[in-house]
Amino acid sequence: xxxxxSFEAVVVGGGLGGMTAALALRQRGLRVTVLEQAPVFGEIGxxxxxxxxxxxxxxRLGLRRRLEAIHTEPQDQVRRRWKDGSVIGLTPLGDxxxxxxxxxxWHYHRADLHRVLLDACVDPAGAGPVVRLHTGSxxxxxxxxxxxxxAAVTEDGRRVAGDxxxxxxxxxxxxxxxxxxxxxxxxSGEMAFRALVPGDLIAADPAxxxxxxxxxxxxxxxxxxxxxxxxxxxxxxxxxxxxxxxxDEVAERWTATATASDLVEAYAxxxxxxxxxxxxxxxxxxxxxxxxxxxxxxxxxGRVALLGDACHAMLPYQAQGASQxxxxxxxxxxELGRVTLDGVDLALRRYADRRAAHAGRVQEASxxxxxxxxxxxxPLQEARDETLRRGFDGESDLSYDWLWSGxxxxxxxxxxxxxxxxx
Ligand SMILES: Cc1cc2nc3c(=O)[nH]c(=O)nc-3n(C[C@H](O)[C@H](O)[C@H](O)COP(=O)(O)OP(=O)(O)OC[C@H]3O[C@@H](n4cnc5c(N)ncnc54)[C@H](O)[C@@H]3O)c2cc1C
Numbered sequence: 001x002x003x004x005x006s007f008e009a010v011v012v013g014g015g016l017g018g019m020t021a022a023l024a025l026r027q028r029g030l031r032v033t034v035l036e037q038a039p040v041f042g043e044i045g046x047x048x049x050x051x052x053x054x055x056x057x058x059x060r061l062g063l064r065r066r067l068e069a070i071h072t073e074p075q076d077q078v079r080r081r082w083k084d085g086s087v088i089g090l091t092p093l094g095d096x097x098x099x100x101x102x103x104x105x106w107h108y109h110r111a112d113l114h115r116v117l118l119d120a121c122v123d124p125a126g127a128g129p130v131v132r133l134h135t136g137s138x139x140x141x142x143x144x145x146x147x148x149x150x151a152a153v154t155e156d157g158r159r160v161a162g163d164x165x166x167x168x169x170x171x172x173x174x175x176x177x178x179x180x181x182x183x184x185x186x187x188s189g190e191m192a193f194r195a196l197v198p199g200d201l202i203a204a205d206p207a208x209x210x211x212x213x214x215x216x217x218x219x220x221x222x223x224x225x226x227x228x229x230x231x232x233x234x235x236x237x238x239x240x241x242x243x244x245x246x247x248d249e250v251a252e253r254w255t256a257t258a259t260a261s262d263l264v265e266a267y268a269x270x271x272x273x274x275x276x277x278x279x280x281x282x283x284x285x286x287x288x289x290x291x292x293x294x295x296x297x298x299x300x301x302g303r304v305a306l307l308g309d310a311c312h313a314m315l316p317y318q319a320q321g322a323s324q325x326x327x328x329x330x331x332x333x334x335e336l337g338r339v340t341l342d343g344v345d346l347a348l349r350r351y352a353d354r355r356a357a358h359a360g361r362v363q364e365a366s367x368x369x370x371x372x373x374x375x376x377x378x379p380l381q382e383a384r385d386e387t388l389r390r391g392f393d394g395e396s397d398l399s400y401d402w403l404w405s406g407x408x409x410x411x412x413x414x415x416x417x418x419x420x421x422x423x
Pocket of ligand 1: 012013014015016017018035036037038047048049050137138139140168169170171173174175192194241288307308309310314316319320321322323324325
Protein backbone atom coordinates (compact mmCIF):
# COMPACT_ATOMS: atom_id res chain seq x y z
CA UNK A 1 0.00 0.00 0.00
CA UNK A 2 1.54 3.34 -1.01
CA UNK A 3 0.86 6.36 1.19
CA UNK A 4 -0.57 9.08 -1.02
CA UNK A 5 -2.22 11.68 1.20
CA SER A 6 -0.76 14.55 3.14
CA PHE A 7 -3.75 15.97 4.96
CA GLU A 8 -4.34 15.89 8.69
CA ALA A 9 -6.79 13.93 10.85
CA VAL A 10 -7.51 14.45 14.54
CA VAL A 11 -8.81 11.30 16.26
CA VAL A 12 -10.50 11.84 19.64
CA GLY A 13 -10.16 8.66 21.72
CA GLY A 14 -7.38 6.09 21.73
CA GLY A 15 -9.35 2.89 22.39
CA LEU A 16 -9.25 -0.09 20.02
CA GLY A 17 -11.40 1.77 17.46
CA GLY A 18 -9.43 5.02 17.53
CA MET A 19 -6.05 3.27 17.38
CA THR A 20 -7.07 1.04 14.46
CA ALA A 21 -8.31 4.13 12.62
CA ALA A 22 -5.11 6.04 13.39
CA LEU A 23 -2.98 3.21 12.02
CA ALA A 24 -5.12 2.71 8.92
CA LEU A 25 -5.09 6.45 8.14
CA ARG A 26 -1.35 6.70 8.74
CA GLN A 27 -0.82 3.93 6.20
CA ARG A 28 -2.77 6.01 3.65
CA GLY A 29 -0.35 8.87 4.22
CA LEU A 30 -2.51 11.03 6.50
CA ARG A 31 -0.87 12.91 9.36
CA VAL A 32 -2.79 11.73 12.43
CA THR A 33 -3.01 13.08 15.98
CA VAL A 34 -4.78 11.02 18.65
CA LEU A 35 -6.14 12.80 21.74
CA GLU A 36 -6.81 10.47 24.68
CA GLN A 37 -8.27 11.63 27.96
CA ALA A 38 -6.60 8.97 30.12
CA PRO A 39 -3.13 9.63 31.59
CA VAL A 40 -1.77 6.53 29.80
CA PHE A 41 -2.88 4.58 26.75
CA GLY A 42 -4.12 1.07 27.43
CA GLU A 43 -7.03 -1.30 27.83
CA ILE A 44 -8.72 -3.03 30.75
CA GLY A 45 -7.59 -6.43 32.05
CA UNK A 46 -9.96 -8.61 30.05
CA UNK A 47 -10.09 -10.68 26.89
CA UNK A 48 -11.39 -9.86 23.43
CA UNK A 49 -12.32 -11.92 20.39
CA UNK A 50 -11.91 -10.93 16.78
CA UNK A 51 -13.98 -12.90 14.30
CA UNK A 52 -12.68 -13.08 10.69
CA UNK A 53 -14.33 -9.78 9.70
CA UNK A 54 -12.08 -7.94 12.17
CA UNK A 55 -9.01 -10.20 11.98
CA UNK A 56 -8.99 -9.51 8.23
CA UNK A 57 -8.79 -5.76 8.88
CA UNK A 58 -5.93 -6.20 11.35
CA UNK A 59 -4.00 -8.48 9.00
CA ARG A 60 -4.43 -6.02 6.13
CA LEU A 61 -2.72 -3.45 8.34
CA GLY A 62 0.41 -5.61 8.25
CA LEU A 63 0.05 -6.84 11.84
CA ARG A 64 0.26 -10.58 11.14
CA ARG A 65 3.63 -11.17 12.81
CA ARG A 66 2.71 -9.08 15.85
CA LEU A 67 -0.72 -10.74 16.21
CA GLU A 68 0.69 -14.23 15.88
CA ALA A 69 2.85 -13.48 18.93
CA ILE A 70 -0.13 -12.57 21.14
CA HIS A 71 -3.15 -14.53 19.90
CA THR A 72 -4.82 -17.72 21.10
CA GLU A 73 -6.79 -19.69 18.54
CA PRO A 74 -10.00 -21.42 19.60
CA GLN A 75 -10.84 -24.65 17.79
CA ASP A 76 -14.61 -24.48 18.25
CA GLN A 77 -17.43 -22.33 19.47
CA VAL A 78 -19.42 -24.35 21.98
CA ARG A 79 -22.90 -23.78 23.44
CA ARG A 80 -23.77 -25.43 26.73
CA ARG A 81 -26.94 -25.78 28.78
CA TRP A 82 -26.88 -24.12 32.21
CA LYS A 83 -28.20 -27.01 34.25
CA ASP A 84 -25.92 -29.86 33.28
CA GLY A 85 -23.35 -28.37 30.91
CA SER A 86 -24.53 -30.57 28.04
CA VAL A 87 -23.36 -29.37 24.63
CA ILE A 88 -26.25 -28.02 22.56
CA GLY A 89 -24.26 -26.56 19.68
CA LEU A 90 -20.79 -26.68 18.22
CA THR A 91 -19.36 -24.54 15.42
CA PRO A 92 -15.89 -25.39 14.15
CA LEU A 93 -13.46 -22.46 14.22
CA GLY A 94 -9.66 -22.86 13.81
CA ASP A 95 -8.62 -23.98 10.32
CA UNK A 96 -12.23 -24.32 9.14
CA UNK A 97 -12.77 -20.59 9.54
CA UNK A 98 -9.40 -19.66 8.03
CA UNK A 99 -10.14 -21.76 4.97
CA UNK A 100 -13.62 -20.36 4.52
CA UNK A 101 -12.99 -16.67 5.25
CA UNK A 102 -9.28 -16.37 4.57
CA UNK A 103 -8.90 -14.83 8.03
CA UNK A 104 -8.83 -16.33 11.52
CA UNK A 105 -11.02 -16.23 14.62
CA TRP A 106 -8.64 -15.21 17.42
CA HIS A 107 -8.62 -14.35 21.13
CA TYR A 108 -6.32 -11.89 22.90
CA HIS A 109 -5.73 -10.05 26.13
CA ARG A 110 -7.10 -6.56 25.36
CA ALA A 111 -3.94 -4.87 26.61
CA ASP A 112 -1.80 -6.97 24.21
CA LEU A 113 -3.99 -6.09 21.22
CA HIS A 114 -4.00 -2.41 22.14
CA ARG A 115 -0.20 -2.46 22.53
CA VAL A 116 0.21 -4.01 19.07
CA LEU A 117 -1.86 -1.20 17.53
CA LEU A 118 -0.06 1.49 19.50
CA ASP A 119 3.40 0.17 18.59
CA ALA A 120 2.46 0.06 14.91
CA CYS A 121 1.14 3.64 15.08
CA VAL A 122 4.50 4.95 16.30
CA ASP A 123 6.84 2.50 14.54
CA PRO A 124 9.30 4.73 12.60
CA ALA A 125 9.72 1.95 10.03
CA GLY A 126 5.96 1.75 9.32
CA ALA A 127 4.29 3.16 6.20
CA GLY A 128 3.18 6.79 6.40
CA PRO A 129 3.81 9.51 8.98
CA VAL A 130 4.28 8.40 12.59
CA VAL A 131 1.05 9.00 14.57
CA ARG A 132 1.24 11.73 17.22
CA LEU A 133 -0.25 10.46 20.47
CA HIS A 134 -1.33 12.70 23.32
CA THR A 135 -2.55 11.40 26.67
CA GLY A 136 -4.16 13.58 29.36
CA SER A 137 -6.09 15.29 26.56
CA UNK A 138 -9.76 15.28 27.44
CA UNK A 139 -11.75 16.92 24.67
CA UNK A 140 -14.50 19.21 25.99
CA UNK A 141 -15.41 21.33 22.97
CA UNK A 142 -15.23 21.50 19.19
CA UNK A 143 -14.29 24.68 17.36
CA UNK A 144 -16.06 24.54 13.99
CA UNK A 145 -15.64 28.23 13.11
CA UNK A 146 -13.61 27.15 10.08
CA UNK A 147 -15.70 24.29 8.67
CA UNK A 148 -12.70 23.01 6.69
CA UNK A 149 -10.40 22.91 9.75
CA UNK A 150 -12.42 21.37 12.62
CA ALA A 151 -10.60 21.63 15.95
CA ALA A 152 -10.86 19.75 19.23
CA VAL A 153 -10.45 21.82 22.38
CA THR A 154 -9.05 20.04 25.44
CA GLU A 155 -9.95 20.58 29.07
CA ASP A 156 -6.67 22.44 29.62
CA GLY A 157 -7.39 24.80 26.74
CA ARG A 158 -5.33 23.34 23.90
CA ARG A 159 -6.81 23.61 20.41
CA VAL A 160 -5.89 20.83 17.98
CA ALA A 161 -7.10 21.36 14.40
CA GLY A 162 -7.07 19.06 11.39
CA ASP A 163 -8.62 18.73 7.95
CA UNK A 164 -11.06 16.28 9.51
CA UNK A 165 -11.94 15.10 12.99
CA UNK A 166 -12.99 11.60 14.05
CA UNK A 167 -14.92 11.04 17.28
CA UNK A 168 -13.79 7.61 18.48
CA UNK A 169 -14.50 8.45 22.09
CA UNK A 170 -16.68 5.53 23.06
CA UNK A 171 -20.26 4.90 24.10
CA UNK A 172 -20.64 8.19 26.00
CA UNK A 173 -19.05 10.17 23.17
CA UNK A 174 -18.50 13.84 23.91
CA UNK A 175 -17.87 14.51 20.22
CA UNK A 176 -21.26 13.04 19.40
CA UNK A 177 -22.95 15.33 21.95
CA UNK A 178 -21.04 18.33 20.62
CA UNK A 179 -22.27 17.49 17.10
CA UNK A 180 -25.80 17.87 18.48
CA UNK A 181 -26.91 14.37 17.45
CA UNK A 182 -29.89 12.59 18.96
CA UNK A 183 -29.40 10.82 22.29
CA UNK A 184 -29.65 7.16 21.24
CA UNK A 185 -28.31 5.59 24.43
CA UNK A 186 -30.37 2.79 26.02
CA UNK A 187 -29.86 0.75 29.19
CA SER A 188 -30.30 -2.99 28.72
CA GLY A 189 -31.12 -3.76 32.37
CA GLU A 190 -28.14 -6.14 32.46
CA MET A 191 -24.55 -5.99 33.60
CA ALA A 192 -21.38 -7.87 32.76
CA PHE A 193 -18.96 -9.43 35.24
CA ARG A 194 -15.46 -9.72 33.75
CA ALA A 195 -12.70 -11.82 35.35
CA LEU A 196 -9.34 -13.28 34.36
CA VAL A 197 -9.07 -16.63 36.11
CA PRO A 198 -5.49 -17.95 36.42
CA GLY A 199 -5.07 -20.80 33.91
CA ASP A 200 -2.85 -22.87 36.24
CA LEU A 201 -5.67 -23.08 38.81
CA ILE A 202 -8.09 -24.20 36.12
CA ALA A 203 -5.63 -26.83 34.86
CA ALA A 204 -4.92 -28.17 38.37
CA ASP A 205 -8.56 -28.98 39.17
CA PRO A 206 -9.91 -32.16 37.50
CA ALA A 207 -13.37 -30.53 37.45
CA UNK A 208 -12.19 -27.62 35.27
CA UNK A 209 -9.19 -29.10 33.45
CA UNK A 210 -11.34 -29.62 30.31
CA UNK A 211 -11.52 -25.83 29.90
CA UNK A 212 -7.84 -25.57 29.00
CA UNK A 213 -7.28 -28.98 27.39
CA UNK A 214 -8.85 -27.73 24.15
CA UNK A 215 -9.07 -24.03 23.35
CA UNK A 216 -12.70 -23.15 22.71
CA UNK A 217 -15.02 -20.19 22.82
CA UNK A 218 -17.89 -21.24 25.07
CA UNK A 219 -21.32 -19.78 25.83
CA UNK A 220 -23.56 -21.25 28.51
CA UNK A 221 -27.25 -20.36 28.06
CA UNK A 222 -29.51 -20.06 31.12
CA UNK A 223 -32.73 -18.36 32.25
CA UNK A 224 -32.18 -14.56 32.26
CA UNK A 225 -28.37 -14.84 32.16
CA UNK A 226 -25.51 -16.36 30.24
CA UNK A 227 -21.81 -17.01 30.66
CA UNK A 228 -18.95 -16.77 28.15
CA UNK A 229 -15.39 -17.98 28.58
CA UNK A 230 -12.25 -18.57 26.54
CA UNK A 231 -8.54 -18.94 27.08
CA UNK A 232 -6.14 -16.06 26.38
CA UNK A 233 -2.33 -15.89 26.33
CA UNK A 234 -2.39 -19.60 25.40
CA UNK A 235 -3.49 -20.72 28.82
CA UNK A 236 -2.28 -18.01 31.19
CA UNK A 237 -5.86 -16.94 31.86
CA UNK A 238 -9.39 -18.13 31.33
CA UNK A 239 -11.28 -14.96 30.39
CA UNK A 240 -14.79 -15.06 31.84
CA UNK A 241 -17.72 -12.78 31.01
CA UNK A 242 -20.96 -13.26 32.92
CA UNK A 243 -24.04 -11.31 31.81
CA UNK A 244 -26.78 -11.12 34.44
CA UNK A 245 -29.60 -8.77 35.51
CA UNK A 246 -28.08 -5.50 36.73
CA UNK A 247 -28.03 -4.55 40.40
CA ASP A 248 -29.30 -1.09 41.39
CA GLU A 249 -25.81 -0.13 42.55
CA VAL A 250 -24.13 -0.94 39.23
CA ALA A 251 -27.01 0.59 37.25
CA GLU A 252 -26.44 3.84 39.09
CA ARG A 253 -22.63 3.85 39.05
CA TRP A 254 -22.09 2.17 35.62
CA THR A 255 -19.03 0.29 36.96
CA ALA A 256 -18.02 -1.46 40.19
CA THR A 257 -15.79 -4.28 41.38
CA ALA A 258 -17.05 -7.61 42.67
CA THR A 259 -15.62 -10.69 44.37
CA ALA A 260 -15.31 -14.29 43.25
CA SER A 261 -18.16 -15.15 45.66
CA ASP A 262 -20.43 -12.59 43.98
CA LEU A 263 -19.68 -14.29 40.69
CA VAL A 264 -20.36 -17.79 42.06
CA GLU A 265 -23.57 -16.58 43.67
CA ALA A 266 -24.79 -15.09 40.38
CA TYR A 267 -24.71 -18.61 38.89
CA ALA A 268 -26.15 -20.55 41.87
CA UNK A 269 -27.91 -23.73 40.77
CA UNK A 270 -25.90 -24.06 37.54
CA UNK A 271 -23.79 -27.11 36.68
CA UNK A 272 -21.21 -27.68 39.47
CA UNK A 273 -18.33 -27.06 37.07
CA UNK A 274 -19.44 -23.44 36.75
CA UNK A 275 -18.94 -22.81 40.47
CA UNK A 276 -15.63 -24.69 40.31
CA UNK A 277 -14.50 -22.35 37.51
CA UNK A 278 -15.79 -19.06 38.93
CA UNK A 279 -14.56 -19.65 42.49
CA UNK A 280 -10.98 -19.50 41.14
CA UNK A 281 -11.34 -15.85 40.10
CA UNK A 282 -9.50 -13.19 42.11
CA UNK A 283 -11.51 -10.61 44.03
CA UNK A 284 -11.01 -7.96 41.34
CA UNK A 285 -13.95 -8.86 39.12
CA UNK A 286 -14.98 -5.90 36.93
CA UNK A 287 -18.66 -5.13 36.75
CA UNK A 288 -20.21 -2.83 34.16
CA UNK A 289 -23.78 -1.89 33.35
CA UNK A 290 -24.56 -2.81 29.75
CA UNK A 291 -25.78 0.05 27.60
CA UNK A 292 -26.18 0.21 23.85
CA UNK A 293 -27.17 2.72 21.20
CA UNK A 294 -30.28 2.57 19.04
CA UNK A 295 -29.50 2.20 15.38
CA UNK A 296 -28.54 5.60 14.01
CA UNK A 297 -27.59 6.44 10.42
CA UNK A 298 -26.18 9.91 11.24
CA UNK A 299 -22.45 9.59 11.71
CA UNK A 300 -21.10 12.62 9.85
CA UNK A 301 -21.47 16.38 9.88
CA GLY A 302 -19.22 18.16 7.42
CA ARG A 303 -15.69 17.16 8.32
CA VAL A 304 -16.53 15.62 11.67
CA ALA A 305 -17.35 11.90 11.74
CA LEU A 306 -17.95 9.23 14.37
CA LEU A 307 -16.48 5.74 14.64
CA GLY A 308 -16.91 2.71 16.91
CA ASP A 309 -19.03 2.78 20.06
CA ALA A 310 -19.57 6.53 19.57
CA CYS A 311 -22.00 5.71 16.74
CA HIS A 312 -22.92 2.03 17.03
CA ALA A 313 -22.42 0.83 20.63
CA MET A 314 -24.02 -2.61 20.88
CA LEU A 315 -24.54 -5.29 23.51
CA PRO A 316 -21.58 -7.69 23.60
CA TYR A 317 -23.88 -10.59 22.65
CA GLN A 318 -22.13 -11.24 19.36
CA ALA A 319 -18.64 -10.10 20.48
CA GLN A 320 -18.66 -7.56 17.66
CA GLY A 321 -18.39 -4.02 19.12
CA ALA A 322 -14.66 -3.49 18.62
CA SER A 323 -14.73 -5.64 15.49
CA GLN A 324 -17.27 -3.32 13.88
CA UNK A 325 -15.07 -0.36 14.88
CA UNK A 326 -12.18 -2.05 13.06
CA UNK A 327 -14.35 -2.40 9.97
CA UNK A 328 -15.18 1.32 10.30
CA UNK A 329 -11.45 2.08 10.34
CA UNK A 330 -10.78 0.04 7.19
CA UNK A 331 -13.58 1.69 5.21
CA UNK A 332 -12.72 5.19 6.47
CA UNK A 333 -9.10 4.75 5.36
CA UNK A 334 -10.17 3.37 1.98
CA GLU A 335 -12.40 6.37 1.33
CA LEU A 336 -9.95 9.01 2.57
CA GLY A 337 -7.06 7.28 0.85
CA ARG A 338 -8.50 7.91 -2.58
CA VAL A 339 -9.34 11.64 -2.43
CA THR A 340 -7.51 14.94 -2.34
CA LEU A 341 -8.30 17.57 0.25
CA ASP A 342 -11.35 18.90 -1.58
CA GLY A 343 -12.90 15.43 -1.60
CA VAL A 344 -12.83 14.90 2.18
CA ASP A 345 -16.49 15.82 2.85
CA LEU A 346 -17.71 13.40 0.22
CA ALA A 347 -15.32 10.67 1.36
CA LEU A 348 -16.70 10.91 4.92
CA ARG A 349 -20.25 10.63 3.61
CA ARG A 350 -19.32 7.56 1.56
CA TYR A 351 -17.72 6.06 4.69
CA ALA A 352 -20.98 6.43 6.61
CA ASP A 353 -23.04 5.16 3.66
CA ARG A 354 -20.95 2.01 3.46
CA ARG A 355 -20.85 1.35 7.20
CA ALA A 356 -23.95 2.64 9.00
CA ALA A 357 -26.50 0.16 7.66
CA HIS A 358 -24.08 -2.73 8.14
CA ALA A 359 -23.20 -1.83 11.75
CA GLY A 360 -26.89 -1.11 12.44
CA ARG A 361 -27.81 -4.67 11.52
CA VAL A 362 -25.15 -5.98 13.90
CA GLN A 363 -26.48 -3.71 16.68
CA GLU A 364 -29.97 -5.13 16.22
CA ALA A 365 -28.77 -8.71 16.03
CA SER A 366 -26.80 -8.28 19.26
CA UNK A 367 -29.97 -7.05 20.93
CA UNK A 368 -31.95 -10.05 19.61
CA UNK A 369 -29.46 -12.35 21.29
CA UNK A 370 -30.43 -10.89 24.67
CA UNK A 371 -33.74 -12.73 24.28
CA UNK A 372 -32.36 -15.75 22.43
CA UNK A 373 -29.68 -16.50 25.05
CA UNK A 374 -31.91 -16.02 28.09
CA UNK A 375 -35.10 -18.06 27.51
CA UNK A 376 -36.45 -19.67 30.67
CA UNK A 377 -36.68 -23.46 30.42
CA UNK A 378 -39.74 -24.30 28.35
CA PRO A 379 -40.96 -24.51 24.75
CA LEU A 380 -38.94 -21.55 23.38
CA GLN A 381 -35.73 -22.80 25.01
CA GLU A 382 -36.38 -26.31 23.71
CA ALA A 383 -36.98 -25.04 20.18
CA ARG A 384 -33.81 -22.92 20.35
CA ASP A 385 -31.71 -25.83 21.60
CA GLU A 386 -33.11 -28.08 18.89
CA THR A 387 -32.12 -25.53 16.23
CA LEU A 388 -28.63 -25.35 17.70
CA ARG A 389 -28.32 -29.13 17.83
CA ARG A 390 -29.32 -29.49 14.17
CA GLY A 391 -26.53 -27.12 13.14
CA PHE A 392 -26.93 -23.44 12.35
CA ASP A 393 -25.23 -20.50 10.72
CA GLY A 394 -25.68 -17.67 13.22
CA GLU A 395 -27.86 -17.21 16.29
CA SER A 396 -29.75 -14.06 15.35
CA ASP A 397 -31.26 -13.07 11.99
CA LEU A 398 -27.70 -12.52 10.74
CA SER A 399 -25.79 -15.47 9.36
CA TYR A 400 -22.18 -15.98 10.40
CA ASP A 401 -21.44 -15.99 6.70
CA TRP A 402 -22.68 -12.42 6.37
CA LEU A 403 -21.15 -11.23 9.66
CA TRP A 404 -17.74 -12.81 9.24
CA SER A 405 -17.41 -11.82 5.58
CA GLY A 406 -17.59 -8.20 6.78
CA UNK A 407 -18.27 -5.02 4.85
CA UNK A 408 -17.10 -5.51 1.27
CA UNK A 409 -13.78 -3.71 0.83
CA UNK A 410 -12.79 -2.07 -2.45
CA UNK A 411 -9.06 -2.11 -2.08
CA UNK A 412 -7.51 -3.96 -5.01
CA UNK A 413 -4.70 -5.03 -2.65
CA UNK A 414 -7.19 -7.02 -0.62
CA UNK A 415 -5.86 -10.50 -1.35
CA UNK A 416 -2.30 -9.54 -0.53
CA UNK A 417 -3.18 -8.54 3.01
CA UNK A 418 -5.58 -11.29 3.93
CA UNK A 419 -4.51 -14.38 5.82
CA UNK A 420 -3.17 -16.62 3.10
CA UNK A 421 -3.85 -19.95 4.80
CA UNK A 422 -1.69 -22.72 3.53
CA UNK A 423 -0.79 -26.11 4.92
C1 LIG B 1 -18.27 -7.54 28.37
C2 LIG B 1 -17.87 -7.06 27.01
C3 LIG B 1 -17.24 -7.94 26.14
C4 LIG B 1 -16.90 -7.52 24.84
N1 LIG B 1 -16.29 -8.42 24.00
C5 LIG B 1 -16.00 -8.03 22.75
C6 LIG B 1 -15.36 -8.94 21.85
O1 LIG B 1 -15.03 -10.08 22.22
N2 LIG B 1 -15.12 -8.54 20.58
C7 LIG B 1 -15.45 -7.28 20.15
O2 LIG B 1 -15.21 -6.97 18.97
N3 LIG B 1 -16.04 -6.39 20.98
C8 LIG B 1 -16.30 -6.73 22.26
N4 LIG B 1 -16.87 -5.83 23.12
C9 LIG B 1 -17.16 -4.46 22.66
C10 LIG B 1 -15.91 -3.59 22.69
O3 LIG B 1 -15.28 -3.64 23.95
C11 LIG B 1 -16.23 -2.15 22.36
O4 LIG B 1 -17.15 -2.09 21.30
C12 LIG B 1 -14.97 -1.41 21.94
O5 LIG B 1 -14.00 -1.46 22.96
C13 LIG B 1 -15.28 0.03 21.56
O6 LIG B 1 -14.10 0.65 21.12
P1 LIG B 1 -14.07 2.21 20.87
O7 LIG B 1 -12.64 2.53 20.52
O8 LIG B 1 -15.14 2.63 19.95
O9 LIG B 1 -14.44 2.86 22.28
P2 LIG B 1 -13.67 2.76 23.67
O10 LIG B 1 -12.95 1.49 23.83
O11 LIG B 1 -14.65 3.14 24.72
O12 LIG B 1 -12.56 3.89 23.58
C14 LIG B 1 -12.88 5.25 23.68
C15 LIG B 1 -11.63 5.99 24.12
O13 LIG B 1 -11.90 7.38 24.09
C16 LIG B 1 -11.43 7.97 25.28
N5 LIG B 1 -12.26 9.16 25.51
C17 LIG B 1 -13.55 9.21 25.91
N6 LIG B 1 -13.99 10.48 25.98
C18 LIG B 1 -12.94 11.26 25.62
C19 LIG B 1 -12.77 12.68 25.48
N7 LIG B 1 -13.78 13.52 25.75
N8 LIG B 1 -11.56 13.14 25.09
C20 LIG B 1 -10.53 12.28 24.80
N9 LIG B 1 -10.64 10.93 24.92
C21 LIG B 1 -11.84 10.42 25.30
C22 LIG B 1 -11.61 6.90 26.34
O14 LIG B 1 -10.76 7.12 27.45
C23 LIG B 1 -11.22 5.65 25.55
O15 LIG B 1 -9.84 5.40 25.58
C24 LIG B 1 -17.20 -6.22 24.43
C25 LIG B 1 -17.81 -5.32 25.31
C26 LIG B 1 -18.14 -5.74 26.60
C27 LIG B 1 -18.80 -4.76 27.53
